[in-house]
Amino acid sequence: MNCCQCQGIEQVFDDKRAREELEEYRKKGVKRTTRMLLGAVETAVSHPNSLLDIGGGVGGIQHALADKTERIVNVDASSAYLALAQEEARRLGYADKVAYRHGNFVDIAPELEPVDVVTLDRVICCYHDMEGLVSASVAKAKRLYAVVYPRDVWWLRLLRPLATFGLWAARNPFRIFVHSQTAVDALIRQQGFQQRYRETAGMWQVVVYQK
Numbered sequence: 027m028n029c030c031q032c033q034g035i036e037q038v039f040d041d042k043r044a045r046e047e048l049e050e051y052r053k054k055g056v057k058r059t060t061r062m063l064l065g066a067v068e069t070a071v072s073h074p075n076s077l078l079d080i081g082g083g084v085g086g087i088q089h090a091l092a093d094k095t096e097r098i099v100n101v102d103a104s105s106a107y108l109a110l111a112q113e114e115a116r117r118l119g120y121a122d123k124v125a126y127r128h129g130n131f132v133d134i135a136p137e138l139e140p141v142d143v144v145t146l147d148r149v150i151c152c153y154h155d156m157e158g159l160v161s162a163s164v165a166k167a168k169r170l171y172a173v174v175y176p177r178d179v180w181w182l183r184l185l186r187p188l189a190t191f192g193l194w195a196a197r198n199p200f201r202i203f204v205h206s207q208t209a210v211d212a213l214i215r216q217q218g219f220q221q222r223y224r225e226t227a228g229m230w231q232v233v234v235y236q237k
């Protein structure tokens with residue numbers, strides 16, 4: 027992966043952080059917003075044939091849906107997260123139904139088949155080319171497209187330069203983004219999706235679209 031942001035992703039989402047998150051997941055389960063996303067997905071499609079989880083982290087969505095899903099693809103730009111998601115899937119006994127792909131989803135997308143459900147949980151905010159990421163990922167969804175991403179509010183836009191300064195000072199090329207909600211929503215609807223669920227929790231919005 028030669029994009030600057032992807033190099034930053036490997037630095038930020040490293041083995042130490044991945045192990046801490048896996049420990050937290052084992053103790054407490056998925057985060058509140060992930061629970062909200064899973065609830066809305068399972069209400070809309072109880073047994074998806076196939077799932078594409080982009081930037082799945084330690085794999086909370088995959089672990090929750092594995093029993094009900096035939097085939098899973100996990101694409102992650104962080105090799106540490108991908109390895110731990112696989113380790114946990116092995117422990118839970120379902121790793122053989124998952125294809126693990128390391129890299130930038132935007133680069134890998136042309137090689138992937140469409141699936142029933144596509145999820146991006148707190149991923150859009152980690153990538154500079156929102157249009158490229160959202161368009162390419164919606165194009166892979168046959169039934170549902172589910173996202174958790176930051177609300178487009180002034181106080182988050184105000185905090186972003188502080189986060190950027192901290193990362194710059196630490197010589198980390200990773201950046202955080204607050205993308206326009208109107209632009210994200212328009213890209214998804216352009217490909218024939220309707221909003222089925224939307225809730226907010228703190229800085230996050232959980233949105234599920236159905237075709």
Ligand SMILES: C[S@@+](CC[C@H](N)C(=O)[O-])C[C@H]1O[C@@H](n2cnc3c(N)ncnc32)[C@H](O)[C@@H]1O
Pocket residue numbers: 035039060080081082083084101102103104107129130131132146147148149152153159
């Ligand atoms: C904040 S973490 C979220 C992890 C998990 N989804 C969760 O909510 O706990 C962002 C994840 O997105 C991945 N990511 C960001 N941009 C990506 C891209 N363009 N292609 C693949 N993975 C990406 C990162 O490697 C990381 O695993």
